[in-house]
Amino acid sequence: MGENTITLTLADKSGQTIETPLNPVTRTFTLAVDEAEVSN
Secondary structure, X not given: OEEEEXXXXXXXXXXXXXXXXXXXXXXXXXXXXXXXXXXX
């Protein structure tokens, strides 16, 4: 749980990185405990 970061890179069929303005892209998100799941 907590803060997580993921980086995605688009690649062509030969595995080479595709050159675009948004490639690669990194996103950060937070996972939290679902209290309904914990109390069961």
